[in-house]
Amino acid sequence: QGTQVKDVVIKPDAPNTLLLDKHADYIAAYGSKKDDYEYTLSEYLRMSGIYWGLTVMDLMDQLHRMNRDEILEFIRSCQHECGGISASVGHDPHLLYTLSAVQILSLYDNLGSINVDKVVDPFHTLFGVAGLSLLGDEQIKPVNPVFCMPEDVLQRIGLHPELLS
Template sequence: MSSPFRKATSMGELEVEKHANYILSVEKKKDDFESVVMEHLRINGAYWGLTTLDLLGKIDEVNSEEVVSWVMKCQHESDIAGLQNDDGSFSGDMWGEVDTRFSYIAICSLALLHHLNKINVDKAVKYIVSCKNLDGGFGCTPGAESHAGQIFCCVGALAITGSLHHIDKNLLGWWLCERQVKSGGLNGRPEKLPDVCYSWWVLSSLIIIDRVHWIDKEKLVKYILDCQDKEKGGISDRPDDAVDVFHTYFGVAGLSLLEYPGLKAIDPAYALPVDVVNRIFFGR
């Protein structure tokens, strides 16, 4: 994929140092009120923040031993494989909610752990395919509306399992490229406002199915850069909104997919830096 961002300066610059400092400052506030009430998302926040720092080339500023120790304390005694249902779907936890997000999480996690053999992959794929719609997209369950976030989960899971032949790439590609609006940003469904997070959900899927050339990449990178807080760091969903770690990660990850200068490459299926994925699967 050729990079359209050789004129990055004319579109603005990614505030690398400020974004890294923003992520690090959020970690230091883990005991304030906002962090306490959002504690159920802290493991997600760690992933968003750490991956952002790695893509920015700033991961060495984190105490890795401290992070690993904390993550291990979050481990639950149940095994992922035990959450697969008879129809191939996955529940999110013991309470039984079924969603293709959980199919992706299970397949991605077990692949990274080299334990995909612990589940019935054929059934898992069959369930995901049953969530495909007439517009080429995918929903959270069979018959549910197509949504860019769910499409990433399904396309990513099918990519990891070598099952992309189940996708109508042209039909899905058109649905995804039509998510780009006048500002250059992407939305998750027709007639919705653009949101920086879809710079990941839509873009990664387009790359996996080899249809990313169907969108205007320069306009998208400008939209992401316009959502930066250039004074304090961080990226928001839309220009001039409040920043958060979630959108900072997806903004930086989107720019990485678009080969923005100076960022590490990210794998569109595993949502991890390419060098991390290579170490896991190839030891290099």
């Protein structure tokens, strides 16, 4: 079996509490300096980064510290004619960023922020619809999270996937 190799040694005087205020301060400040090197390099994944940042802020009960109006305007500016949403302004729409945008809008209870009627391209909206279903939106049929297909369609074609528990 051998001995486990320790690549990190935690000193006895290392902090042993989670400093939520420090984490929230960092996330709330991230993106405030649009010319920062790190900010400009992360443009290609901005929408998902916003989603993860907002989610953790919500978990820390700090969502109110984020600029809701600026975020909603950013999402609107990333929606394309096809209905899909891109990672950032000037990028191509992608289903991953469409899902992240829908999740953000669900977090803010503001799906009306985008032009829902314009969201017609199933390729770009499939994961967004699956996300709405998983979030319990009553207007959306139950969607299987593995196949991102409506459960009733899977039943009609005789496919009964089992989820890992």
